[in-house]
Amino acid sequence: MAIRGRSVAAGGLVVVLLFGVVSLLGDMSYEGFRSALPVLVPGGLELSGVAGLGEVVAWSLRPVTGLLADRLGAYWGFTVLGYSLIPLGILIASQGGPMIALGYGVERLGKALRSPSRDALLGGVAGRRRGLVFGLHEAMDQVGAVAGPMIAYTVFSRGLGLWLLAVPGLFTVPVLLLARRLCPSRAQPRPKKTGLRDALRGGWRASLYVVAAGTLAASPLAVEHVARVLGGVAAGSAPLLYAAAMLSDAVAAVPLGLLYDHWPRTAAAIPVALGVAAGAAVLIAGGSTAGALLAALLSGVAEAGFETVARAMVRGGAAGYGLYGLARGIAAAGSIALYSGIASLVAG
Structure with missing residues (x-):
């Protein structure tokens, strides 16, 4: 192709x-x-x-x-x-x-x-x-x-x-x-x-990007949790927000991947910007269904970027992708902790 x-x-x-x-x-x-x-x-x-x-x-x-x-x-x-x-x-x-x-x-x-x-x-x-x-x-x-x-x-x-x-x-x-x-x-x-350092070298740039950007960006799970805390969605309906995020992830993945092939820096910046916007949206308007839904859709696009752009950034073998995977786990936990903490303060 x-x-x-x-x-x-x-x-x-x-x-x-x-x-x-x-x-x-x-x-x-x-x-x-x-x-x-x-x-x-x-x-x-x-x-x-x-x-x-x-x-x-x-x-x-x-x-x-x-x-x-x-x-x-x-x-x-x-x-x-x-x-x-x-x-x-x-x-x-x-x-x-x-x-x-x-x-x-x-x-x-x-x-x-x-x-x-x-x-x-x-x-x-x-x-x-x-x-x-x-x-x-x-x-x-x-x-x-x-x-x-x-x-x-x-x-x-x-x-x-x-x-x-x-x-x-x-x-x-x-x-x-x-x-x-x-x-x-x-x-x-x-x-x-190669040794451990050389084996992991291919994934360190993508891993640093994911840890920093992925923590600042509100993940779909973070959006779902904050929306529940602020009352924008009932507990039984919360998984629908996650499903909405997954749908926007699926839609955005290929366009972001194509963008990375031509303008990698722009493609790397978009998930961060939209992920932070998702966090702001759910914290400001998460008490409404519309605000929570908007945040979920934005977080899904950010998720697509981290799974597409960051994986494309990795060079080398499986060890580099293993390091990237660990970084994704750290970022996911960090995002939930960050936005859950802020939501608790907002909720009083």
Whole structure:
């Protein structure tokens, strides 16, 4: 796919689309599972423990799994293993009781295993159209992120089993194997025997950008929480704000990716500006439904930028993407802490 002399690696566009399908299917399963946690774990303290521990696993282990993938050259192996843990984790959780926490931990471990290697593979295919490739992948990923909670709602409203959420995830591995077969050999990353500092060097710029900008920008979860604190949305309707943010994320991802390929600095500035605007909107007008919705839409565009522009900024192998993933986790926690604290002061 050629645009102004810059191209995705020959034969790679189909592989990019297949990776998008994989992420779409995976998100249908695990985002549905995550959205169901408040139903499965009704106690607030218990829910915080299960969700918090799972997120620590998902974010903190990424530099380690990325470095291992680089050393072993096992990019496809880590990716396939990571996606296979999605349905396994859900099936474990479907047993109920303490198995819910174990199943969620297994699924989050899969996230830590697959994400750095998958992004390294996408980066190899992207050629010089990194913004376009990561934007297209993010857009397809977010379609699954919106569909997953809707599937979960249908499953629970009809009294069906949690195990049904594992079904889309079961198809991720066959699609991945097809992508591996079609992926041009010259586009695949090679093993890297460099030291830790050199291995992480490719991701430090993107990581610093994400930590600083992502903390200042109001994330979709931060907007949802602040809107609830200020009374702009009822607790039962709060997930609709998150869904709105995911929709705007999906719509904005490709345009932001294309912008990055031509004007990278402008593309990097937009998520920060819109994320801060989202925070201001929800703090000033979050007591109204319209203000909360506007903030959610703006936060979704900012999220698309961090998932598209920042990933396109990473150079090198899976270790760089692992460092970026850790930075995303830190920024997400920082954003929620920052805007929740301000909202508490505003609410008095």
